[in-house]
Amino acid sequence: MSPSSSRNWLLAAVCLAALGMPLSFTGPAVVLPAVRDALGGSPVQLNWVTNAFMLSFGATLMAAGALADAYGRKRVFLLGLAVVALSASLLTLAPGIVSFDLARALQGLGSAAAFAAGTAALAQVFDGAARTRAFSLIGTSFGVGLSCGSILSGWLAESFGWQAVMLSPGAVSLAALCIAALSMHESRNPQAMGLDVPGTLSFTAALSLLTLGVLQAPDSGWGSPWVLGALAGAAAMGAVFVAIERRVAHPMLDLSLFRFPRFVGVQLLAAAPAYGFVVLLVLLPIRFVGLEGRSAIEAGAFMFALSGPILVVPTLAASLAHRFSAGAISAVGLLVCAAGLFWLSRCAPGTPLAGMVWPLLLIGAGIGLPWGLMDGLAVSVVPRERAGMASGIFNTVRVAGEGIALALVGAGLTALVTAQLGHAAAASQAAQRVTTGNLSQALALLPGIDRAGLLHAYGAAFGTLLYVLAGVTVLTAIVVFAFLRGETHAEAGAVALESTAC
Structure with missing residues (x-):
């Protein structure tokens, strides 16, 4: 060959x-x-x-x-x-x-x-x-x-x-x-130095304990000794990881890169799709199939409206990067995403596809603008010789951020549904089952509430959650613009343009 x-x-x-x-x-x-x-x-x-x-x-x-x-x-x-x-x-x-x-x-x-x-x-x-x-x-x-x-x-x-x-x-x-x-x-x-075993173990332990604590909180309560112990352990292991990375000769995570303001901005940008877009890839199918009773194929059509723009919009972002700063393009995209989240919050359970397609498209298109620039920015905002490390950190922040966002948003939705159910008996247990798509068990736990009432409570909680996510996305847009504003980022635009070409 x-x-x-x-x-x-x-x-x-x-x-x-x-x-x-x-x-x-x-x-x-x-x-x-x-x-x-x-x-x-x-x-x-x-x-x-x-x-x-x-x-x-x-x-x-x-x-x-x-x-x-x-x-x-x-x-x-x-x-x-x-x-x-x-x-x-x-x-x-x-x-x-x-x-x-x-x-x-x-x-x-x-x-x-x-x-x-x-x-x-x-x-x-x-x-x-x-x-x-x-x-x-x-x-x-x-x-x-x-x-x-x-x-x-x-x-x-x-x-x-x-x-x-x-x-x-x-x-x-x-x-x-x-x-x-x-x-x-x-x-x-x-010249590879092998695996940074202490750094890897402490980093994995910190993420695992944080995720465990957040996922367990809706079931045991945020004041539970198990939850508090897991969160405290996550903080302790995070501190251990930082201490290890500062001392080893060849760290897994070079903390000195965070001295570059634009590098910090890129990490914030990497986390933005997690709570503005990725969490919906999990929450919406559960809502469509488990609660609204739609078929899996119909749910897939809804989800294509959300994710389809990712195939097209990044190319537009890459071409715009020659004329506008990466911070401006990314901030506009995040604001568009926030508008879509706010619009989607107005869509009650059972809304037909025609009523949801536009907010879903808006969210996907908004995220598509920074999506087309992020990978190029990840390696262009640091000295060339540190590009490999910067890329590894960026991808880790992006993926780990998605996992943490899923845990936090899931726990938040459960808490909001519980609040909507008020002081009903077994409200917390019912809310947990609703958020995982188990409507029948939730109704069995709440004999005084019918299906319509439970869906209304879920819809109100889901809308409140989207308000919060929209607000966080707006705040992220402001911070990202502050860190990444300035001259047009032609190099990142060229990389992104070629990286989105079919």
């Missing part, structure tokens, strides 16, 4: 892996009610279906990159793909929700290894404009998976059952593995 052919096949394998990752994220949200009916589980255990994947992915992304550099990018890439495929099979065979959640965490580990090693391998075989075009195809593949994942998952669920949705990322990963095994050459960094 010629070098040119070999690297093109490698690109195909990494693009397939990138296509499968959003399927691992969006699919379970569409079929969560079906998973609950098949495997049971408490509301907390059902919340871990999504959070276990996001937590393990975000917590190990930088560590996976270090392992790939030290021990071989092909080895780690193939291992990651194999783990994703294996975990997909385990999900369909899980005897209960706990083992299902553990398999989801394993899937996140495999995805982190495949993503980190695959992108690192591509950077070794492509240079200059060819490298930019290669990474553009990865971004496009991820966007296709994100935009079409809900519709595909809905069709698979309606046609073959929820197990088919769980198997789809594994099938894509197996195809990528077969291609990479034949075409990919091994590479490593001879």
